[in-house]
Amino acid sequence: MDRLLAYAPLVLLLAYALVVGCYGLLFFGGRRDAGRVATPALLTTLALHLAYLVAITWYWGQFPIAAVWQVLTAVAFAIALIYAFLEWLGRERSTGFWLLAQVLLFQLLAVGLSAAEPAQRETFGNPLFGIHVSFALLGYAAFAVAASYGFLFLRLYSELKRRRFTLFYGKLPPLQVLERMMNGALAVGLAALTVALLDGMLWASLLGKPGWWRDPMILLTFATWALYGGALVLRRLHRWQGRQTALASLTGLGVIVTSLLVAGVLFTGFHRVL
């Protein structure tokens, strides 16, 4: 079992590399045959990845969040899962390369750091913690996916506005589809973050920690939630166009990354993540 778990991240890395290769052939080479292989390969890899996450949860007796490499592989899984959902929703494969290349990067980092043994804490085995962290990760991964779609949207928007037909023109799906996928990712992210926040609040009140809401990480998470919620509402009300939502999703990701780093490095609240 030890040996199996030691090699599994590498196997997953190779599987994701194969998947990215297929999506790359589809995007850059227009190879529809590679596209047809890509989705089954992705779903198989996702199943393997899920099995791996379940296995390490069982092996360590705690949720896989106790070491940086565990967080990285969980993020990789979450991004791939959300992408697979959006691909199914939009019946659109041509963006796969751009999303799954990030998954590959996260998994590569996870493999690089996988020698570190995860810390053992009682908290990590708590189901409320599991739900809280899983949904928070899913939410942040969805926002990263939304930002990627936002980036692709802005690139294509700019090419169409400037009447320059370069790399992305003709290879990406239409602007309306990109926007729909971006909004889909935002909705998934917002829903997941809402669950994570509610679960976190419940858990904090059960723990009886006074003033938990003053924790910088929680305040920043509420701010993030408000930003994305506002962006979705404004788009829904047609006050914003796709371009503004795309900009908001990119800004939002910047805020998330900054807040995680700032809150993790500068503040010493109970809510340390990294």
Place this chain on the structure above:
Amino acid sequence: MARPVPVAPPLPATAEPSLMVVGVDYQSAPLELREKVALSTAETEELLRSCKEHPELGEIYLLSTCNRTEAYLLPREKERAFRRAMELTFRKAPEIETGGHFFVHHDREAARRLMAVAAGLESMVLGEPEILGQVKHAAELAEAVGSSGVVVKRLARASVRAGGRARAETAINAGAISFGYAIVDVARQIFSRLERHSVLILGAGEMAATAARPLLEKGVLRLRFANRDPARARAFLEELPAAEHVPFDQRYAALADSDVLVAATAAGDPVIRPVETEQAMRRRPGTPLLAVDLGVPRNVDPAVGRVENVFLHDLDSLQQLVDRNLARRRAEIPRVQEIVGEELRCFLAWYQGLRAEPMVARLQRQGETIRRRELEAARGRFPPEVHEDLEKLSRALVRKLLHHPSQQLRTSGDADHLARIELARQLFQLGDEGEEER
């Protein structure tokens, strides 16, 4: 007196079919000659029927489109067939022969030619999609008339497959290469489904119609046009009855619920201005607008392109797109040639399998394999002393069963020979030459 039965050609002793193609296309003959020999479906059918009266032509398949008229033959007598094909195909324009405006290819080059034609490599508009349907239709016609036999039918099928693969596996037909389709191309990069979107065209001249036709063909929800000249409006409606006319001074109101605007008027000043466009955009929040200016001088104020969610394109940008797509298609030529090469190899392998001797050998090998397998399975159920008798009996059975089919396969000299070999291959599931080794 009974007509003498034509002497059948020798059966294919070589590895390649003695195919021949005689034809004209846009590269060999000018339009005034091509149009003289172009054939409608009815004329093609009639010509195929008259070809059947000339046994020297053998199997024949005719492909006639606006850019080509080509006759593919599996002749019984090459020289006579060539003369007859020239005479029948180009009878309305003898100057094609005298002026040398035709081409002839033989054997594998003739087969390759039809595959390349189906793949769009020989088309005036590289990779154009219509030719594949035309190749298929011509094959159906030849089959219905009975002018194509086993080889030409197989060649046509292989060519259709090559054409289909070229389009599915490469970008040989990707991207628009005309202004009308370039507008569709840009619209498709903005809107998810064109069938849900409305188009407004300003103008009713040739440019307007050029833009309208592909949009209607792609099934846009609604196509309206606005112009000032009632006579032109009537002519436009006659040509495109699905279009709706709106008065020119109501163009901004129509713009508010349109997603694609094409301006192609002869006006000297812009007829679409930014302030009014912004107002129209406010009435349709959240939905982008593609504005295409085909006018010279320009019909749409360039400042319209700065309005949020409006994508303004003009003749220059469409030309840029067309050039880019053409370059992309040209870059796909080697990959399409590879596909044609693969299909050609398959076709030739199939043809090699039509030779009698290898077919007989395979038939006997198959019989022997089955005999051994069945004998091995049954051996245990019999005492060892009868094993030798079983061996002899099974050998004799297989030999006698295969004797007559083998003799029939070896009998050459009649016109049905190739068909008989093909039938035998299907009945005994013998596969193509070299397949067993693979």
